[in-house]
Amino acid sequence: MQRGSFQWMKSLNKSIILNKIRIDGPISRAQIAKETELTPPTVGTMVKELLAQGLIKESQLGASQGGRKPTMLVLHVQGFHIIGVDVGPSQIRFIISDLAGEIADELLQEIDPSIENEAFLKMLKQGIQLLMNQHPSLQFIGIGVAMHGVVDAEQGISIFAPNLDLRDIPIKETLEQSFAMNVKVENDAKALALGESWFQVGTAEKSMIAINIGQGIGAGMVIDGKLYHGEHGIAGEIGHMMIDLRGKKCSCGNHGCLQTIASGPAIADRAQELIDAGNSSILAQQHMPLTAEMVHQAAVAGDELARAILHEAGTYLGIALANLIHTFNPGFVIIGGGVAKAGSYILEPIMEAMKSRVIYDRAQDTVVQLSKLSDYGSSLGAVALVLSELFQPET
Amino acid sequence: MQRGSFQWMKSLNKSIILNKIRIDGPISRAQIAKETELTPPTVGTMVKELLAQGLIKESQLGASQGGRKPTMLVLHVQGFHIIGVDVGPSQIRFIISDLAGEIADELLQEIDPSIENEAFLKMLKQGIQLLMNQHPSLQFIGIGVAMHGVVDAEQGISIFAPNLDLRDIPIKETLEQSFAMNVKVENDAKALALGESWFQVGTAEKSMIAINIGQGIGAGMVIDGKLYHGEHGIAGEIGHMMIDLRGKKCSCGNHGCLQTIASGPAIADRAQELIDAGNSSILAQQHMPLTAEMVHQAAVAGDELARAILHEAGTYLGIALANLIHTFNPGFVIIGGGVAKAGSYILEPIMEAMKSRVIYDRAQDTVVQLSKLSDYGSSLGAVALVLSELFQPET
DNA sequence: ATACTTAATTAAGAGATTTAAGAAAGTAGG
DNA sequence: CCTACTTTCTTAAATCTCTTAATTAAGTAT
Known part of the structure; x- marks a missing residue:
């Protein structure tokens, strides 16, 4: 135009x-x-x-x-529908959503860990086609893809997907050729942020940040209803925010990154470490490798060690959040991803640490909420990518 | 409109x-x-x-x-002129600038530390009037004021100026009444950022961040040519970014804030501390209380201790910068304020620490420069406040 | 039943851009 | 030096969209 x-x-x-x-x-x-x-x-x-x-x-x-x-x-929320795709570490979630974010149907497929680019693209195409075929009466206007790892949103390319070890997948180009409709590709944490801003916060007027805590820790920032990417598209990579100079070594080679303390694997590792050191816990009876999910369940069951671990992780997240408030100062914060399922066991220490560290009274009241979209956060975010273009075209 | x-x-x-x-x-x-x-x-x-x-x-x-x-x-750069005012901890700088940021005249006045709101406003008005009277032929279109401390830019009020211990000064209202022209008020670090983006970076297209290191540490962020304020106007308060969990206590009550290591006073304190501990340095001969400026001069003179202190401060700044790149991911970084005068003694360790910690190759090449506007940074930033409204009215 | 409100549409008018054409000023070749 | 062709800028009519004003539609209230 x-x-x-x-x-x-x-x-x-x-x-x-x-x-x-x-x-x-x-x-x-x-x-x-x-x-x-x-x-x-x-x-x-x-x-x-x-x-x-x-x-x-x-x-x-x-x-x-x-x-x-x-x-x-x-x-007319039923007038058109959108395909949302969330490519996680081990599975792909396809959903059909109407214009209001109501999910009409979904499909979940496991990814073969040794998959290659071609097969991956084929899997995407087939999944989308399958869902569309099952609803021939619906009119689709776009496809959104939320992808973990580094994404070039402008080109629609997955530059690097660490959990699948794939590089340079031309998702947008491929899907646009196959389906002849608008395709948007975005990093999953950023998609989650847009989804939360779109379907939860509602108006998407405020600046907000959504923190996705799972295998790693990522964040997406929304300013005036638009995702903020930064110069190289890595804005929001808070997993490697340094909190503790003399802390644990991170996979990136530095010490004290937030990820080393508060990600899912970090929580599991910490539990194992403390048990090995002789601390008593019901988790000690587990025969399988520990996961953050188990720690959470133990905390619910009243296990003191589990609660202490989650409290510690939450405290670090709260410190990181205070840092974010002192730099980005969002009006709204959403905590999502697997670790968010720990609910108040993680939210309370987050709030406590944040409030004690933010130096401006009014900013201490920044609204922090757990995501309510649960497992559908990123896929609904993918839908929101398409919606945001439909409803607010570039100025 | x-x-x-x-x-x-x-x-x-x-x-x-x-x-x-x-x-x-x-x-x-x-x-x-x-x-x-x-x-x-x-x-x-x-x-x-x-x-x-x-x-x-x-x-x-x-x-x-x-x-x-x-x-x-x-x-027509000489067609109109703008008054820029920079209210620092101990003095006020008034400048007359043309549309290109060329300074036509200036005025520097010391502030009585016990000044009150009324007298302060009177001082502002008289300074501006004096400069304008000396150039009766010029046509002025606006006044910009850069003020340290917390500023409500929308209302044009200085909410809290810590170094002068003043609160709630209605600067915009007062000056607009006195001079019947457009008046903009902004925090000094934010003004500095806009000034750098406007007069140095030039096009103001990229996202950039300007870090002002003096008594405290503040930053201003410019996105798409516009200052970013955040929800409560405290975006960029990076002085209280926590870097070292178990670090020194800060005036804000927390431990390990960036300010406790890399601000001007922190550098001076650190020098005094090391000298008291028996380290040899030419600074030990000083009779006056140490300042960061002295440490810089000692470093230039070859003093090993001074260089080590600046290296340490720079390293911490570099870590903070890496955190900023991982969250805000600016395309351009400017280091300004008094400590920036230490030049390469501070810039080199900053770059070193930043590059070693940023995990994306391309982001490691983020351009980091020392401010070239030196003492005029904030006052030219104040000018840029007016210019930015003149040249890019709100969409 | 009549007068008054509010909602939505229709018709004419106004403002700014666009298309098309022309005038102004140079370049270049014979 | 004159003619043909380019590029720059302006002028004039046409077009598009919003605005103002008037009209129709549908209720409420006395």
Whole structure:
């Protein structure tokens, strides 16, 4: 679209109206005009077009304000659907979502650890095709892919996926050729952040940060409803934020990275270490290698050692969060990923450590919440990638 | 301006053209049309208006491309002037700058440490008036104020200025009443960042961060040419980034904040501490209390202890920088403030520590430079506050 | 039943960009 | 030196979208 042209201005105004309906609907034409400061005729013509496109629909009549009843407009959430794909360390999750983030269907597939680029792309294509075939009546408008590791979001390439040991996978190009629709690719932590901002925080107006704690620790930042990538696309790689100069050695070669204390594997390792040192715990009876999940379950069961370990991890996360608040100062923080399942056992020490370290009173009240999207966080984030382009095209 | 109206679009297009001339001038109308994708008639009418406003002027004729010679357009840098004010811990610097950041005149005044709000505001007004009176022929379009401490940039209020122990000073309101022109107020580290981005980095396209190391350590972040404030306006308060869990106690009550190691006072304290412990150094002969400036001079003179201290401070700064790159991932980093005067004695260990800790090759090449604006950084930043509004009005 | 409100649409008017054409100023070749 | 061709810039009519004003539609209230 030619920037600065009439068409461009029109599409911008149209987006404003569409977004208004999405966020504040059901809403009448008259109220849209009031709140957006556009004139009633402008709103009228735009609404007519949006109705024709099938993006919105008229619902019931609203209550009278002393005159004619307004016809309320709402997003036609079932009008179009989106495919969301979340490529994790060991499995791929495919979902079909409507425009409101309601999941209509899903598919989970295990990844062969020795998979190669070609087979991986084929697996993606087949999974998507399978889901689409099962819902021939639905109209799909885009595919979003959340991928762990380093991603070039602009090109739509997975540059490096450490857990699969794959490099330079041209995901966007391949899928756009196969399905002839808009494809967005993004790092999973960033997708999670957008998803949370889109479906949970709601308006996506505030700056927010979503921290994904699993095998590693990553974060995504949303500013004014848009993902922030940084110069090299590595903004949010907080797993390697140094917290403790003289701490444990990290896989990256440095010491005291956040990952060495608060990631899933770090929690499991720490438990093993303390048990080996002779501390008593119900975890000592485990025959399988310990996982963070087991530590959490032990904590729920009342195990003191497990609780202490989670408390320690939470404290470090809280310190890291204080650092983030002192640098990025988000209005909203979401904790997601596997470790977030430990619930209050991890959230409480996080809050405690954060509050005691943030030096501005008002910033101490930064809202911190556990993700409610659970296992669907990243896949819904992938959906949000497509939605964010549909609803707020580039200025 | 009504968003989404013709006037709004026009002013936007006008800004685009003005900016094009500012950055790429001298440039012809034809070339502006090509590069901005606006049509020649549109560019023509806008240019006519900008010429009438006195913001740009026609310079010489350019070289022929095989036809009529183009008339080149440049920013009329002397057409308007701006007052920049930098309120430091002990003095106020007033400057007059043209649109290109050339300083036409300046004024430096000492602040009485026991000053109160009223007297402070009076001092500001008198300083500005004095400078303006000395240049009656100049046309002033705005006043920018860079203030240390916590600032509410939107309201234009200095909320807390620790070094002067002042609170809630309504700077913007007062100055706008007195001088009837646009007044912008901002934290000094943030102003410095904008100034560096505006006058040094040039295009202000990249994301960048400017770190101001003096009494404390603060940073300002510029994203897409705009200052980033965060939710509570404390984004960039990196002085309290925790680096060393078991480090020194900071004035904020926590341990291991960056400030406790790398600020000016911390460097001086560290020197005193090591000398008291019996280390030999030419600084030991000093009778006055040590300052970071003295440590720097001793380092230049070859003093091993001084060099070691600066190396240590630089290393910690480098670690903090690595943390920033892993979270904010700026394309450009500027080190300013008093400690930056230590030059390579501080920059080299910063780079060394940063490069060894950043885990992505490309990010290791993040450009890090010492500020070249020296003592004028914050005051030119204050000027940039006004300029940024003039040249890129809110979308 | 009449007057007043509010909601939505229609019709004419205004503002800014675009398309198309022309004027101005140079270059280049014969 | 004159003509043909380029490039730059301006002018004039056409087009697009928003705005203002008036109209229709549908309720509420006395």
